[in-house]
Amino acid sequence: MTLKQVVDNVAEMPASKKAVVDVKDLSLTFQTTDGPVYALSEVNLTIEEGDFVSFIGPSGCGKTTLLRVIADLEKATGGEISINGVSPEDARQARAYGYVFQAPALLPWRSIESNVTLPLEIMDLSKEERIKRAHDALKLVELNGFEKKFPWQLSGGMQQRASIARALSFDADLLLMDEPFGALDEIVRDHLNEQLLKLWARTNKTVAFVTHSIPEAVYLSSKIVVMSPRPGRIIDVIETKFPKDRTLDIRETPEFLEIAHRVREGLRAGHSNDE
Amino acid sequence: MMSGHAGPVSVILLGFIVLWYIGAVFMNAPTQIDRYNRADQTWTTSQLIEDTWSQERPILPAPHQVIAEMYQTIFATKITSKRSLVYHSWVTLSSTLLGFGIGTLLGIILAVGIVHVMTLEKSLMPWVISSQTIPILAIAPMVIVVLGAIGIKGLVPKAIISTYLCFFPVTISMVKGLRSPQVIQLDLMRTYNASKWQTFWQLRLPSAMPYLFASLKVAIAISLVGAIIGELPTGAQAGLGARLLAGSYYGQTIQIWSALFTAAFLAAIMVVIVGWCERRVLARMGVGA
Numbered sequence: 424m425t426l427k428q429v430v431d432n433v434a435e436m437p438a439s440k441k442a443v444v445d446v447k448d449l450s451l452t453f454q455t456t457d458g459p460v461y462a463l464s465e466v467n468l469t470i471e472e473g474d475f476v477s478f479i480g481p482s483g484c485g486k487t488t489l490l491r492v493i494a495d496l497e498k499a500t501g502g503e504i505s506i507n508g509v510s511p512e513d514a515r516q517a518r519a520y521g522y523v524f525q526a527p528a529l530l531p532w533r534s535i536e537s538n539v540t541l542p543l544e545i546m547d548l549s550k551e552e553r554i555k556r557a558h559d560a561l562k563l564v565e566l567n568g569f570e571k572k573f574p575w576q577l578s579g580g581m582q583q584r585a586s587i588a589r590a591l592s593f594d595a596d597l598l599l600m601d602e603p604f605g606a607l608d609e610i611v612r613d614h615l616n617e618q619l620l621k622l623w624a625r626t627n628k629t630v631a632f633v634t635h636s637i638p639e640a641v642y643l644s645s646k647i648v649v650m651s652p653r654p655g656r657i658i659d660v661i662e663t664k665f666p667k668d669r670t671l672d673i674r675e676t677p678e679f680l681e682i683a684h685r686v687r688e689g690l691r692a693g694h695s696n697d698e
Numbered sequence: 699m700m701s702g703h704a705g706p707v708s709v710i711l712l713g714f715i716v717l718w719y720i721g722a723v724f725m726n727a728p729t730q731i732d733r734y735n736r737a738d739q740t741w742t743t744s745q746l747i748e749d750t751w752s753q754e755r756p757i758l759p760a761p762h763q764v765i766a767e768m769y770q771t772i773f774a775t776k777i778t779s780k781r782s783l784v785y786h787s788w789v790t791l792s793s794t795l796l797g798f799g800i801g802t803l804l805g806i807i808l809a810v811g812i813v814h815v816m817t818l819e820k821s822l823m824p825w826v827i828s829s830q831t832i833p834i835l836a837i838a839p840m841v842i843v844v845l846g847a848i849g850i851k852g853l854v855p856k857a858i859i860s861t862y863l864c865f866f867p868v869t870i871s872m873v874k875g876l877r878s879p880q881v882i883q884l885d886l887m888r889t890y891n892a893s894k895w896q897t898f899w900q901l902r903l904p905s906a907m908p909y910l911f912a913s914l915k916v917a918i919a920i921s922l923v924g925a926i927i928g929e930l931p932t933g934a935q936a937g938l939g940a941r942l943l944a945g946s947y948y949g950q951t952i953q954i955w956s957a958l959f960t961a962a963f964l965a966a967i968m969v970v971i972v973g974w975c976e977r978r979v980l981a982r983m984g985v986g987a
Contacts, residue, residue: 496885515891522889528882532904532983541900542890573984 443597443629444470444493449502450654451488461654462488465502468648468657472596475623475630477640478648479686480693485655486633486648490599493631494522506597518546520597521590525605527582529574529589535561536570539589546593560588563622580611584618591622600632604639612636613671616643624667637690641683642674649686651693659689718761719751725758726750759952767956780936783960789937790925791964793853797860798921802914804861805868812869813876813902814894830866834859834924839931856928856937863924864917871913875906904983911976918968926961938964 451463463485470476478486491497492504495511506514514520521542529538539557548556561567564584574582583603590598604612616639623630634640640647641663649659663682665673673679723746730749734741741749751760759767771783779785808826811818838859845855879901887897929939938957945954 494889496888515889518891520889522886524882524886526882528880528886530883530901530904532907532985534984545887545890545892545896545900575984 440471440473442469443472443474443507444468444631445503445505446489446493447503449489449492449499449504451485451492451497452500463492463499464654464656466655466657468660470629470631470646472629473627474646475632475644476646476648477644478631478633478650479635479637479640480650480655480690481635481652483652483655484650484693485652486650487601488655489650490601490631490633494520494599518542518593519595520599521593521595523583523587523590523598523600523603525602527574527579527586529582529585531574533573534570535566535572535574535577535585538574538585539592542589542593556592556594557588560592561585563591563626564588564618580607580615583607584615587619591626596628598628598630600630602633602635605635612639617671619643620667620669637683637686638674640686641679642669642671647682647686649689649693651690658693659685661685661689715761718758722756722758722760723747723750726753726756729753729757755949756951759955763952764955764959767952768959771956772960783938783941783956786936786938786941786957787960787964790922790929790939790961793856793928793937794860794918794922794925794964794968796853797857797924798864798918800857801861801864801917801921802868805865805913805917806872806910808865808869809872809876810898812873814898826866826869829862834863834927837862838924838927842928842931856925859928860921860924864921867913867916867920868910871909872906875909876902878909879905907979907983911972911979914972914976915969918972919965922961922965922968 446466446468449463449466450461453460453462466485466489468489478489480486488497492499493506493511495515504511507517507519509517529535530541533541536554536557539560540553543553543556557570558567561570564587566581566584566588569577569581569585574585577585583606587600587603590600604615607615619630620643622628632640632643634643644663645665647659647661647663648657649661650656651658661682664678727746727750730746730753731741734746750756752763753759756763768783771781775782775784777784777788808822812822813819841859841862842855845851845858876898883901883905884897887901892900925937926939926942929935929937930943938961941957942954945951945957
């Protein structure tokens with residue numbers, strides 16, 4: 424059923440959009456002292472321009488690994504992957520994506536503003552340009568006014584917003600987010616989800632978003648990729664038809680609950696394999 | 699900060715001084731009694747105590763004798779005089795600072811090499827560690843003699859001994875400090891396609907600052923020790939080490955203790971200065987600002 428579903432879903436896609444991430448038969452095996460670990464196995468996926476793709480699955484399903492392969496932080500051991508038509512390494516060197524980690528990873532000795540300008544400094548932009556872009560990026564995440572604060576003076580949610588501003592500052596078209604709100608409480612998470620959606624609608628960026636929250640995945644995404652562990656693989660790809668300017672209210676609609684149900688079923692099916 | 703510590707510190711200091719006075723009585727009493735006997739003099743206990751605190755060459759001089767000597771040689775003597783402790787302190791301090799500067803630089807360079815070049819870690823680290831297993835007292839005269847034979851005398855050989863001692867804590871701490879960035883921070887730099895240099899300046903070096911300052915406090919203190927040891931084999935020309943050596947030649951215990959305390963004060967002042975720099979730098983880096 425699952426393979427057919429994937430094929431069906433792929434067939435449904437409008438062909439006009441440009442593929443930002445194209446993954447074919449990708450696999451990644453870590454050689455450890457306890458023997459090989461199959462982190463990813465025969466993964467096929469296309470992320471198109473303007474997509475918001477969520478990766479969901481239990482820990483060990485390879486969702487973070489997949490994101491890291493896209494970001495050239497890990498090397499695939501088999502299959503093909505291209506980002507904007509080039510290899511992940513070339514894409515990274517062209518600064519094709521902004522990456523948001525699980526933790527804010529702000530440098531504690533830099534103010535919020537100069538944390539956001541860090542990538543711009545590395546890219547050798549002029550000081551005026553850096554300040555201007557940092558200002559714009561902080562405005563996008565509603566952190567204007569906090570430029571001169573140090574990270575420890577901000578709450579966890581604000582720190583993560585600053586790290587998103589940092590990923591936005593150099594205006595890459597692709598945003599890779601690895602469970603960015605995983606450590607935050609529900610209320611803050613809802614708020615940041617809303618902000619992220621607005622940001623996505625406004626900037627038309629392509630987003631790849633790793634999460635283990637079903638409501639978060641369904642609420643945010645235009646496409647949900649359900650993954651399963653041992654070996655890490657894709658077991659379902661679900662497209663949602665919610666408008667880009669959706670609000671939190673859609674979580675009460677039957678359509679939302681139906682998709683959430685399908686995601687949950689997929690996760691459950693993936694789990695039953697090893698229990 | 700001082701007000702919180704002042705009470706306990708004063709109590710300890712007071713106890714220490716009392717013990718010292720008592721110790722001086724017991725240490726110096728035998729020679730004093732011997733002196734009374736030879737002069738066929740009768741004596742009382744209070745007289746004995748008073749006399750043990752004012753001998754010219756006591757086994758253990760009393761605190762006020764040391765303080766008087768320090769006052770005499772620091773404030774009441776022209777600083778150009780060879781009897782001035784200020785003069786001797788400067789001689790020792792200058793080579794301490796030179797050695798500290800070179801040692802710190804060397805320590806940092808070694809650490810940068812060890813962190814960035816895999817082969818250096820394997821080839822250099824064992825030598826760095828084994829260098830410190832050789833007693834400095836054994837190697838110091840060799841350094842002085844060898845360098846003296848090729849015409850290098852005075853400040854530089856002593857500074858080299860300081861360097862030899864003080865690069866070590868700097869290297870060890872900096873290796874740890876430069877490796878202290880988290881994986882997530884290194885990954886972040888990688889996503890920006892940052893060069894090794896950029897990662898070093900923007901991430902590794904700032905991360906290592908707390909480690910650096912912790913090691914500098916140790917380094918400056920042992921740098922002083924190195925300079926004093928370096929002065930011992932030079933035949934008591936100048937410096938606090940020379941004062942120590944001359945004092946022990948001529949049984950001038952008061953002079954020895956004065957030099958010791960001066961050295962301790964110098965070390966304390968330098969550690970305080972490093973601590974002050976540390977607070978300034980870390981405050982600028984946003985720590986508790």
